[in-house]
Amino acid sequence: MLNKLRDLFSKITRAGMVDDAFVEDMVKDLQRILISSDVNVSLVRALSENIRKKAKAELPPGVSRKESFTKLVYDELVKILGGEGSTPRMDKHRVLLVGLYGSGKTTTMGKLARFYSKRGLRTCMITVDVWRPAAFEQLRQIGEQVKVTVVAGEQKGKPADILKNALKEADGFDLILVDSAGRDSLNKELLDEIVEVKRLLKPDEIYLVISADIGQTARTQAEKFREAVGLTGVIVSKADSSGKAGGALSACHAAGVPVVFVGTGEKPDDFELFDSRKFVSKLLGFPDLGELVKKAKEAAEEAEFSPEQLLEGEYTLKTFYNQLEATRKMGPLKKVFEMFGAGSMPEELVQTSESKLRTYKVIMDSMTDEELANPDVIKGTRILRVARGSGRSEAEVKDLLKQFENSKKMIQKIRKGKFRGLPGVFSKLKGMPGA
Numbered sequence: 001m002l003n004k005l006r007d008l009f010s011k012i013t014r015a016g017m018v019d020d021a022f023v024e025d026m027v028k029d030l031q032r033i034l035i036s037s038d039v040n041v042s043l044v045r046a047l048s049e050n051i052r053k054k055a056k057a058e059l060p061p062g063v064s065r066k067e068s069f070t071k072l073v074y075d076e077l078v079k080i081l082g083g084e085g086s087t088p089r090m091d092k093h094r095v096l097l098v099g100l101y102g103s104g105k106t107t108t109m110g111k112l113a114r115f116y117s118k119r120g121l122r123t124c125m126i127t128v129d130v131w132r133p134a135a136f137e138q139l140r141q142i143g144e145q146v147k148v149t150v151v152a153g154e155q156k157g158k159p160a161d162i163l164k165n166a167l168k169e170a171d172g173f174d175l176i177l178v179d180s181a182g183r184d185s186l187n188k189e190l191l192d193e194i195v196e197v198k199r200l201l202k203p204d205e206i207y208l209v210i211s212a213d214i215g216q217t218a219r220t221q222a223e224k225f226r227e228a229v230g231l232t233g234v235i236v237s238k239a240d241s242s243g244k245a246g247g248a249l250s251a252c253h254a255a256g257v258p259v260v261f262v263g264t265g266e267k268p269d270d271f272e273l274f275d276s277r278k279f280v281s282k283l284l285g286f287p288d289l290g291e292l293v294k295k296a297k298e299a300a301e302e303a304e305f306s307p308e309q310l311l312e313g314e315y316t317l318k319t320f321y322n323q324l325e326a327t328r329k330m331g332p333l334k335k336v337f338e339m340f341g342a343g344s345m346p347e348e349l350v351q352t353s354e355s356k357l358r359t360y361k362v363i364m365d366s367m368t369d370e371e372l373a374n375p376d377v378i379k380g381t382r383i384l385r386v387a388r389g390s391g392r393s394e395a396e397v398k399d400l401l402k403q404f405e406n407s408k409k410m411i412q413k414i415r416k417g418k419f420r421g422l423p424g425v426f427s428k429l430k431g432m433p434g435a
Contacts, residue, residue, distance in 0.1 A: 004033045018065040023055045038215030038247030081276040082253045092174045093204035101182045104237035105209040109179050110142035111271035121174040124149040126166045128159035129181040146268045160196050205232045212239040215247035222255035233260035317372045320404045366390035
C-alpha cells in the first residue's frame with residue numbers, strides 16, 4: 001500500500017494537466033490500491049464518488065487544479081482512515097484492555113504503560129488472565145523492561161478475586177491498567193468474565209486491542225466488543241508490518257469506534273497516538289506534514305516573513321534572509337526541502353547555521369538600500385567596501401552572494417512548478433493538507 005500510494009501521488013504531482021480523464025484514471029488507481037489493502041469496498045466507493053464530485057468544484061483563488069486535486073485525495077484518505085486523532089486523558093484514571101488471542105494485548109499494555117509513565121503518571125499494570133499459565137510472568141518481564149510496577153495480587157482463583165486483591169495494592173497509583181484474558185473468539189464465557197471485571201474495576205477507558213493484519217475483520221470485532229462491553233477506543237498493534245493496516249483502520253472508523261493508539265514496531269517506544277493525517281503523511285513519504293505546515297506558519301509569522309514574497313515581486317537579499325530565518329525555525333532544512341521534492345537544494349544552503357545567518361545579517365547591515373534590492377551591482381570595490389564595513393572577509397561576502405543566487409534559482413524553479421513535490425509550498429500554506 002505504501003509504495004503504491006507514493007507512486008500515485010508522484011503521478012499527480014508530475015501531471016502536466018489534471019482534466020476529467022486524469023481524475024478518473026487516478027480514482028481507478030486509488031480504488032485498486034485500497035481494495036488490495038483490504039479496505040472495505042463500500043468505503044472505497046464512497047471515497048471515489050467524493051473525489052469525482054469535489055474535483056469539479058470551483059478552485060480557490062491562486063490554487064491550481066493539480067494542487068487542489070492533490071489536497072482533495074489527501075483529505076479523502078485522511079477521512080477514510082479515521083479523521084482527526086483523539087486526545088486521551090492524562091489525569092488519574094483506570095483502563096481495561098480487551099481483545100482476542102494473537103492481538104498483542106499484553107505487549108501493548110506494556111507500551112501503553114510506558115507511554116503514560118514517561119508523561120509523569122505513576123502507573124501500574126495488573127493481569128487477570130488465568131487461562132494462560134505464563135500470563136503473569138510475561139507481564140512481569142514487560143514491567144521490568146518498561147520500568148513500570150506490576151501488581152501481583154494473589155495469582156489464584158477467579159479473575160474477579162485476583163482483581164479485588166490487586167486493586168488494594170494498586171491504591172495510590174495515578175493510572176491502573178488491567179489486562180483481561182483473551183480467547184480464540186468472543187464467546188459467552190469471555191464476555192461474562194469481562195463484564196464482571198468491568199463491574200469491579202469501573203474503568204474510565206475500555207480499549208480493544210486488534211492486530212493490523214486482520215484487515216476488515218477488525219470491524220466485526222470492534223462492533224461485537226462495543227455492543228458487549230462498551231468500547232471507548234481501539235489500539236491497533238503491529239501497524240508497521242502489515243499491508244492490511246489501512247483495512248483495519250478504515251474498518252474501525254466504519255464501526256464507529258475511534259483508533260486512539262497504534263503500535264508501530266517491536267520496541268516499547270514504538271507506540272504513538274493515532275492521527276490519520278500523520279499516518280497518511282507517513283504513507284506518502286511526507287513526514288508529519290500537518291505539524292510541519294503548522295511550524296512553517298508560526299516560523300513565518302515570528303520572522304515577519306510573508307510567504308507570498310517568494311512568488312510575487314522581486315526576490316531580494318532581504319527576502320532571502322527572511323526566508324532562511326523562517327525555514328530554519330521549522331527544523332532541519334534538508335528534511336524540509338526534501339519533503340517537498342527539492343532534492344537539488346544546494347547542500348551548503350541546506351546546512352545554513354544560525355551563526356552563518358548572523359554573519360549574513362552583519363554583512364547586509366553594511367549594504368546600501370540599492371545593494372539590498374539589487375545584489376547584482378555588488379562587485380569589485382563594492383565587495384571590498386562591504387567587507388571592511390562589516391568586519392568580515394571578502395570571501396564571506398562572496399559566499400552570501402553565492403547562496404543568494406542559489407536560492408534565487410531554486411525559487412524560480414518553484415515559480416515554474418518544476419519540483420515534483422507539493423507545488424507552491426511557501427505561498428499556499430493555507431491550502432496544503434493539514435492546514
